Amino acid sequence: MxxxxxxxxxxxxxxxxxxxxxxxxxxxxxxxxxxxxxxxxxxxxxxxxxxxxxxxxxxxxxxxxxxxxxxxxxxGRGCGPLVLSRSGLSAEADPALLSGKRVAVPSDRSTAYLLFRLWAAQKVPGGVSEIVVMPFDEIMPAVRDGNIDAGLVIHEARFTYPSYGLALLQDLGSWWEEDTGTPxxxxxxxxxxxxxxxxxxxxxxxxxxxxxxxxxxxxxxxxxxxxxxxxxxxxxxxxxxxxxxxxxxxxxxxxxxxxxxxxxxxxxxxxxxxxxxxxxxx
The missing domain is CATH 3.40.190.10 (Periplasmic binding protein-like II)
Incomplete structure (x- = not known):
């Protein structure tokens, strides 16, 4: 098979x-x-x-x-995608700070992408300016190097992003679980x-x-x-x-x-x- x-x-x-x-x-x-x-x-x-x-x-x-x-x-629970930036920006405190930003995503047919779009529709006035699709292993370096404003990451990146000097903007899993009560x-x-x-x-x-x-x-x-x-x-x-x-x-x-x-x-x-x-x- x-x-x-x-x-x-x-x-x-x-x-x-x-x-x-x-x-x-x-x-x-x-x-x-x-x-x-x-x-x-x-x-x-x-x-x-x-x-x-x-x-x-x-x-x-x-x-x-x-x-x-x-x-x-x-x-699962506690395992959602993360939105990261190289700055100390806190979207959880003020989601409007993501308005007009360029955000890299690993796929435009991923759960991470849907969660981000659904969250942004609720929380980011006017939305982001551009969605850029790139391989997931290139996203954190691109954010670190300033080639993109923020990045949507999955899987092991939730454990390794601090080593790239990146900051957490939003844990989309936490938002989803609080909003829906589902995994x-x-x-x-x-x-x-x-x-x-x-x-x-x-x-x-x-x-x-x-x-x-x-x-x-x-x-x-x-x-x-x-x-x-x-x-x-x-x-x-x-x-x-x-x-x-x-x-x-x-x-x-x-x-x-x-x-x-x-x-x-x-x-x-x-x-x-x-x-x-x-x-x-x-």
């Missing part, structure tokens, strides 16, 4: 056991490692593999061909509807359970793909993004996804789609 997911520690942790033939009955995986912005657009064009990781924000473009799986993705839906696992979908969630859950039961087994694989990340940072990343929602979205997970996409649809940030397509049917 062909699959695409990111080299980030949460994805390599989740799929380590399956990718290494440790899940009984699961087919062999042919893995492509790709940034989520790449997989978002592959899926939207219908060119993606059978199973792949995308942003929840990209679901409206792909649900005709792909089904959202009820496990394997990233939702933050970040990355989704989807599979082609033409597949026999029934056994796939079980294989993913078995892979997750193996990782939790044998935490040392996946470390070499995780660090091999973690782009020279410090082992402690990689473990923090896993602890934050691999949780009960990774194993099963549950009622709260589906509520969070519906809330995000419902609000984004009302703001015209995504195309119209049937929210009923979010439910998994084997």
């Amino acid at each position: 062909n699959i695409a997911y990111s080299p980030c520690p949460n994805d390599t942790f989740v799929f380590h056991a399956w990718a290494h033939g440790l899940v009984p009955g699961a087919p062999k995986l042919n893995v492509t490692y790709a940034d989520i912005d790449i997989t978002n657009h592959l899926a939207a064009r219908g060119e993606g593999p059978e199973v792949l990781k995308i942003s929840y924000a990209a679901l409206p473009w792909v649900l005709k061909d792909y089904a959202l799986l009820p496990c394997g993705g990233a939702l 933050i839906p970040l990355g989704a696992i989807i599979a082609r509807r033409s597949l026999d979908l029934g056994p796939i969630p079980g294989w993913i859950r078995s892979s997750i359970d193996y990782g939790w039961a044998h935490p040392e087994a996946s470390k070499a694989y995780i660090l091999e793909h973690a782009q020279e990340m410090d082992p402690d940072v990689a473990q923090q990343h896993i602890n934050l993004y691999v949780n009960e929602f990774t194993r099963d979205l549950g009622t709260d997970g589906y509520k969070a996804i519906s809330s995000l996409l419902g609000r984004a649809g009302a703001e015209g940030l995504i195309p119209e789609f049937d929210l009923g397509l979010l439910k998994f049917e084997a």
Whole structure:
């Protein structure tokens, strides 16, 4: 089975056991490692593999061909995207200070992007002047070097941004949780509807359970793909993004996804789609 997911520690942790033939009955995986912005657009064009990781924000473009799986993705609390600046500016104190600024984002089809747009619509009078899409690993250096006014960052950047001399403007996860009471839906696992979908969630859950039961087994694989990340940072990343929602979205997970996409649809940030397509049917 062909699959695409990111080299980030949460994805390599989740799929380590399956990718290494440790899940009984699961087919062999042919893995492509790709940034989520790449997989978002592959899926939207219908060119993606059978199973792949995308942003929840990209679901409206792909649900005709792909089904959202009820496990394997990233939702959680206290793990939201951050808006950063090189100054001591505090947008939490005065969001108007972001008016007319240039902001870099890792994707215009990411949950981070939707959260930023929804927050800015509430909090930033007149909005920002320009949204610039760039690879996530280039954003913090660009802000540090003054090439961009502020940056929207994800994943391990929440642990490493102080080393770039950057300041936190807004934790969008904190805003989202306070505003909605739901967890933050970040990355989704989807599979082609033409597949026999029934056994796939079980294989993913078995892979997750193996990782939790044998935490040392996946470390070499995780660090091999973690782009020279410090082992402690990689473990923090896993602890934050691999949780009960990774194993099963549950009622709260589906509520969070519906809330995000419902609000984004009302703001015209995504195309119209049937929210009923979010439910998994084997």
